Amino acid sequence: MAGIISYQTQKNDLTDRIEQTLFIYSDNLSLAIEDIIRERLSDLEQLSDNPVLMNDQAEDEEIQQEFMKFIHNHELYYGLIFVNPEGEVTVDTDGTVVGNNVADREWFQQAQEGGLFLSDIFRSPVVDSPILAMASSVENEEGEVIGVISPSFDLEKLWSFLWERVGEYSQQQENMSASADTFILNQSGDYIAHPNQDYILEKNFLEQTNKSMKSMEEFGNQPGLIRNEEGQSVSAIAPVGKMEGFSNEWYVGVSVPENEVYAPLRGLLWKYIALFSVVLLITVTAAFRLSRYITGPVENLVSAASAFAEGKKVPPLHSNAYEEVNKLNRTFNDMTERLDEREKAHRKSTLILEATDNGVISINREDLTITTFNRTCENLFGCKKENVLGRPLHKVKEECPEFAAFIKHVQLSDDRDHRSSIFEFDCSIQGWTHSFFLSNTPLPSSEKDGRVEDYLLVFKEITEKREMERELLRSEKLKVIGRLSAGFAHEIRNPLTTIHGFMQLFKESPDTGGVSSYHYQIIISEIERVNSIVEDLLTIARPEKVEDKDYLDLNEILTHTLYLFQARTDHHNISVVQALDTELPKIYGEEKKLKQVFMNLIKNAVEALEQDGSIMVETTRRSDYSRQGVRIRIIDDGCGMDAETLDKLGSPFYTTKADGTGLGLMTCFQIIEEAGGSMDVSSEEGSGSEFDIWLPVE
Numbered sequence: 181m182a183g184i185i186s187y188q189t190q191k192n193d194l195t196d197r198i199e200q201t202l203f204i205y206s207d208n209l210s211l212a213i214e215d216i217i218r219e220r221l222s223d224l225e226q227l228s229d230n231p232v233l234m235n236d237q238a239e240d241e242e243i244q245q246e247f248m249k250f251i252h253n254h255e256l257y258y259g260l261i262f263v264n265p266e267g268e269v270t271v272d273t274d275g276t277v278v279g280n281n282v283a284d285r286e287w288f289q290q291a292q293e294g295g296l297f298l299s300d301i302f303r304s305p306v307v308d309s310p311i312l313a314m315a316s317s318v319e320n321e322e323g324e325v326i327g328v329i330s331p332s333f334d335l336e337k338l339w340s341f342l343w344e345r346v347g348e349y350s351q352q353q354e355n356m357s358a359s360a361d362t363f364i365l366n367q368s369g370d371y372i373a374h375p376n377q378d379y380i381l382e383k384n385f386l387e388q389t390n391k392s393m394k395s396m397e398e399f400g401n402q403p404g405l406i407r408n409e410e411g412q413s414v415s416a417i418a419p420v421g422k423m424e425g426f427s428n429e430w431y432v433g434v435s436v437p438e439n440e441v442y443a444p445l446r447g448l449l450w451k452y453i454a455l456f457s458v459v460l461l462i463t464v465t466a467a468f469r470l471s472r473y474i475t476g477p478v479e480n481l482v483s484a485a486s487a488f489a490e491g492k493k494v495p496p497l498h499s500n501a502y503e504e505v506n507k508l509n510r511t512f513n514d515m516t517e518r519l520d521e522r523e524k525a526h527r528k529s530t531l532i533l534e535a536t537d538n539g540v541i542s543i544n545r546e547d548l549t550i551t552t553f554n555r556t557c558e559n560l561f562g563c564k565k566e567n568v569l570g571r572p573l574h575k576v577k578e579e580c581p582e583f584a585a586f587i588k589h590v591q592l593s594d595d596r597d598h599r600s601s602i603f604e605f606d607c608s609i610q611g612w613t614h615s616f617f618l619s620n621t622p623l624p625s626s627e628k629d630g631r632v633e634d635y636l637l638v639f640k641e642i643t644e645k646r647e648m649e650r651e652l653l654r655s656e657k658l659k660v661i662g663r664l665s666a667g668f669a670h671e672i673r674n675p676l677t678t679i680h681g682f683m684q685l686f687k688e689s690p691d692t693g694g695v696s697s698y699h700y701q702i703i704i705s706e707i708e709r710v711n712s713i714v715e716d717l718l719t720i721a722r723p724e725k726v727e728d729k730d731y732l733d734l735n736e737i738l739t740h741t742l743y744l745f746q747a748r749t750d751h752h753n754i755s756v757v758q759a760l761d762t763e764l765p766k767i768y769g770e771e772k773k774l775k776q777v778f779m780n781l782i783k784n785a786v787e788a789l790e791q792d793g794s795i796m797v798e799t800t801r802r803s804d805y806s807r808q809g810v811r812i813r814i815i816d817d818g819c820g821m822d823a824e825t826l827d828k829l830g831s832p833f834y835t836t837k838a839d840g841t842g843l844g845l846m847t848c849f850q851i852i853e854e855a856g857g858s859m860d861v862s863s864e865e866g867s868g869s870e871f872d873i874w875l876p877v878e
Contacts, residue, residue: 202416202434203403209362210418210432220314221296221425223254228316228329236326243271253564259332263288265325291315291328296425301372303381310335310372310380321803339373360436367429369393385433389415396431412438484512541637542623543592548573551634560609561586582609590620592635615646731766732774734810738797741778745786752791759798764810768878773851780844781814781871788818788869802874809857809876817868826863
C-alpha cells in the first residue's frame with residue numbers, strides 16, 4: 181500500500197510538473213506575442229508622433245521621406261500609406277495606391293476616431309492571402325485628426341521572428357518534445373499562425389479537438405489544458421492579453437503528443453515495479469519517508485530558486501528542517517533580499533538615466549563599443565537604442581550621420597589619470613545648428629584596478645540659451661547705436677539745414693561767382709543725400725511708440741508695394757510671383773513702417789537680380805509656439821550673399837552697395853522687432869536669398 185501511495189504521489193507530482201512546464205511555456209509564449217504586438221503598436225505610435233506628419237503643411241515628398249526612414253529602421257514593414265480625413269490615399273511609399281479611397285475600410289474608420297488600431301488576421305480578397313491591418317490617427321498640434329497612417333505588414337517575417345523566439349525558449353525547457361507544435365488561434369478557434377502554412381485560416385482547432393469556444397473561455401486569464409482524445413495529444417492554451425489598440429481575442433497554444441508528455445510516468449512505473457520486487461515493503465516505506473524528509477526541503481529550495489530565476493516574487497523560506505537545509509534557506513533568503521534591493525536600485529538608476537534631459541553616452545575604451553545610450557540621445561540623433569548598444573562606434577557613425585556629426589567634436593583620449601574635460605561646441609544635426617555643453621569623464625573599472633573602462637559623455641543642449649544671448653546682444657547694440665545715432669543726427673541736421681538754405685539763395689542770386697547751375701545741383705543733391713542718412717539715423721534712434729496703428733491687410737500692402745516696382749521689374753525682365761493666402765488674418769500695426777520694410781526688401785531683391793530672374797512673395801498663416809501669426813517670405817534667385825555678408829547683415833553702415841548706407845536693413849530689423857515679430861535671413865552666394873518674416877496676430 182505504501183508503495184502504491186508513493187508511486188501515486190510521484191505520479192501526481194511529475195504530472196503536475198509536466199503540465200506546469202506546458203503552462204509556463206505557453207504563458208511565456210503569450211507574453212512574447214504581447215511584447216511583439218506592443219512593439220508594433222509602439223512603432224506605429226512613434227511614427228504618428230513624427231513632427232513632419234503632424235504638420236498639416238508638410239509636403240507629400242517630406243512625408244514619404246519619413247516613411248522610407250521608418251521602413252529602413254523596421255524590417256518587418258515593407259510599405260506605408262497616408263490617408264487624408266476624406267479617406268483618399270495621398271502618400272504611398274511605392275506610389276501604387278495614391279488616389280484610392282479607403283473610407284469604407286474598418287481600419288480607417290477605427291483609426292480616424294483617434295488612437296491606434298490592430299485588426300484580427302483575415303484573408304484578403306484582394307491578395308488572396310492572410311493579412312494583418314494596422315492603422316493610427318495623425319493629429320496636429322491642436323489635437324485635430326489630419327489623417328491616418330497604415331503600414332503594410334510582412335506576416336511571414338513576423339511569424340519567422342516569433343518562431344525564432346519559440347525556438348530559443350523551447351531549448352531552455354525540460355520535458356519539451358521536439359515534435360511539439362506551437363500555434364495562435366483567433367476567437368473562433370481558427371489557426372492564424374502555425375508552422376504549417378496550410379493550417380492558417382483553413383483549419384479549426386476546436387473542430388479538431390471536438391471542443392467549444394466556451395472550454396477556452398473558462399480558462400480566464402490563466403493557461404489551461406485541452407486533451408484531444410482522437411489525436412492523442414495534449415495542448416496548453418494561454419490567452420494573449422489585450423491592450424490599447426489591440427482588442428482581439430487571441431490564444432497561443434502548445435500541442436505535444438500525449439505518449440511523449442507522459443513517457444516519464446511509464447519509466448517511473450517500471451522503476452517502482454523493479455524496486456518493489458527487490459526491496460521489502462517496510463524498507464521501501466522507511467526509505468521513502470526518509471527521502472521525503474531529506475529531499476522535501478531541498479525540493480522547496482530548488483522550486484523557490486527556479487521561481488526566483490523566472491522573475492517571480494518568492495516568500496522567505498522557513499528554517500524548520502535539518503541544520504544543513506536551514507543554513508541553505510537562510511543563505512537563500514539573504515541572497516534574494518540583496519538581489520531584490522540591487523534590482524530596485526538598478527531600475528531606479530535606469531529610470532533616472534532615461535528621464536533626464538541630458539544626453540548620456542558611454543563608450544568602452546578597449547573596443548570602442550557603445551554601452552549606454554539614453555532616450556535623449558535617441559530623440560536627438562534619430563537612432564534606436566537597440567540598434568546602437570553593443571555596436572562598434574564606427575558602425576553607428578556610418579549608419580547615423582547625425583551621431584557622426586556630433587561625435588567628431590569629442591576627443592576620446594587615452595587618459596589614465598581619470599581627468600574630466602568640459603567644453604562647448606556647435607554642430608549641424610538634421611540641417612540645424614545645435615550648441616552643446618559636454619563633459620567627458622573616464623570611468624574606472626569596477627575591478628578597482630585603476631584601469632579606465634569606459635568614456636562617459638554627458639551633454640546638454642544649450643542652443644536656445646545661446647540664441648537668446650545673441651539676440652540680447654544684438655538688441656543692446658541697436659539701443660546703443662540708436663542713442664549715438666540720435667546725437668549725431670541732431671548735431672548734423674542743424675548745420676545741414678542752414679547750408680542747404682544758403683545754397684538755394686546762392687543759386688537764385690544773379691551773382692553766381694562763376695559757379696554753374698550744374699555744380700549747384702550736385703551740391704544740393706549731396707546735401708539731400710546726407711539729410712536722408714540723418715533721417716535713417718533718426719528712424720533707428722526713435723523710441724518705440726504707438727502711432728497710426730490699425731488692423732492691416734498685408735496682402736494689400738504687398739500688392740501695392742509690388743505695383744510701385746512694376747515698371748522697373750518689367751524693364752529688367754524680372755518675373756514676380758505672388759502666392760498670397762486669401763484667408764490671411766489682419767494684423768494690428770503701423771502701415772507706414774511695414775511699407776518701409778517691404779519697400780527695402782523688394783528693392784534689395786530687384787537690385788540683386790539686375791537683369792532677368794524671378795522674385796517670389798508668399799504669405800501664409802503660421803503659429804509660433806503658442807501664438808498665432810502670419811508669415812511673409814520674399815525670395816529671389818539673384819547673386820546671394822557670402823557667409824561674411826550674411827553674418828554682418830543688419831549692422832549699421834555695413835553695405836556691399838556703392839551708394840548704400842547699411843541702415844536700411846538695420847531699420848527693417850528694428851521695425852519687425854518693435855512689432856513683436858522676427859525676421860530670419862538665409863542666403864548662399866550665387867543661389868539667391870530668402871527673407872522670412874513672422875508677425876503676431878493680436
